[in-house]
Amino acid sequence: MIKEITVKTALSPSKLPGLDYALNPYRGCAHACVYCYAPSVIRWDKGKWGELVEVKANLPRILSKELRIKKKGVVGLGTVTDPYQPAEKNYEITRRCLELLLMHDFPVCIQTKSSLVLRDIDLLKKFSNIEVGITLTTLDDSVRTKMEPGATSVEERLRALKELSKNGIPAWVFMGPVMPYITDVEALICAIAEVKPKYMLVDRLRLKEGVWERVREFVQGFKPEMIADYERIFLKGEDYYSEVFERVMRRCEEKGVRCEMNRLE
């Protein structure tokens, strides 16, 4: 379900590394990823995550006013929810915000799981400072359909990375969250190396409020025999990630992919 809402502010200060402002055209996200922790960030109390998306219909008008008075800084587009989720196809709120940001020459960093970002290549090409990050968590699209049911396919995301780079737009990969025993990091890095991103950021699964229940339900339906492994890691504190991340770093070095760990808590 989609509902239009109005907002009073557009840009909010961001504490994320490298970003000065956060801009989120939508509340709620139809990509409905099982591991999403946005509901706890925005204190979502409007039912099952993914079923309702609120469109900030007046956002471009508010942004236009703010850009005239705000100090120039890097704008993170889609820091909480995906700016290119399906509603964007018709509403074009993200596109209209990009037009304004371009007009005022604000640097922009986009993060998405959708190849719809390619629709805006004409605008992206004109920015003097822009980066687009595409998230990948698996190469297996049958896993993706269960884990990130509303997002675009793995193939489409790899195509988006290629197209962005081909058009001279710096593209990077967010490999996260690495899902224990599900994300094949070696295979993913090989595929990522082929599209030659500017860099890659890797992250673990973060069990913020409400996430464990959704991940547990997903694992139960996907491979119930893995429930015990997940409980050991996430309830009993078994160290799964140190070895995996060492492997990620090694493999990235071999493949010539610049890799950083997400240091956020």
Ligand code: SF4
């Ligand atoms: S795309 Fe991002 S915001 Fe949307 S459901 Fe997935 S993790 Fe959450």
